[in-house]
Amino acid sequence: MEIGKKLKQARLGAKLTQEQAAERLFVSRQTISNWENEKTYPDIASVVRLSDLYSISLDELLKGDAEMLEHLEESTDVVKSNQKLILAAAANIVVFLACLVMAAFLPESVFMVACVFCLAVVSVAFLLYQIVKKI
Numbered sequence: 001m002e003i004g005k006k007l008k009q010a011r012l013g014a015k016l017t018q019e020q021a022a023e024r025l026f027v028s029r030q031t032i033s034n035w036e037n038e039k040t041y042p043d044i045a046s047v048v049r050l051s052d053l054y055s056i057s058l059d060e061l062l063k064g065d066a067e068m069l070e071h072l073e074e075s076t077d078v079v080k081s082n083q084k085l086i087l088a089a090a091a092n093i094v095v096f097l098a099c100l101v102m103a104a105f106l107p108e109s110v111f112m113v114a115c116v117f118c119l120a121v122v123s124v125a126f127l128l129y130q131i132v133k134k135i
Contacts, residue, residue, distance in 0.1 A: 004038035006061055010054035011036070025049050041067075088130035095123035 011021050011032075018032040025032070025046065034040040042050060051058045099116045 002038055002067075003041070003061065004036045006056075007032075007050065007054075008036040010050070010056045010061070014054050016053075021053065024053055038067075085130050088127045092123045092127040095119060 011018070014021075016024075018029045018036075022029045022032045027046070031040075035042050035046075047058065047061065050056075051061055099120050102116050103113070
């Protein structure tokens with residue numbers, strides 16, 4: 001059974017509305033709805049609070065839902081997250097240096113300057129995306 005169905009059954013078993021559960025978990029009612037409809041997944045801290053609120057073991061709550069376990073593994077894998085951020089920063093530095101070299105050796109034209117600028121913007125955007133994703 002998927003975690004959304006388990007969460008809904010556990011909430012109903014605890015005789016709580018989505019609003020009541022949301023208040024006790026310090027999230028919005030929409031967040032509870034999204035978890036129960038599997039539009040989003042709760043983070044590990046929320047899973048622990050859900051387990052306590054609904055008096056259901058973590059084992060019972062999580063077992064059998066491969067997608068939820070994968071989500072938790074990805075969201076808590078700090079080493080993998082840091083490696084992506086370091087790779088993004090290194091790629092950004094390489095692109096920046098390549099842009100400097102291209103600007104120095106290529107003939108001056110508006111088209112070339114625009115291409116170099118676009119490449120630099122894309123690399124910075126990728127780096128910022130990785131940083132925001134980590135936060």
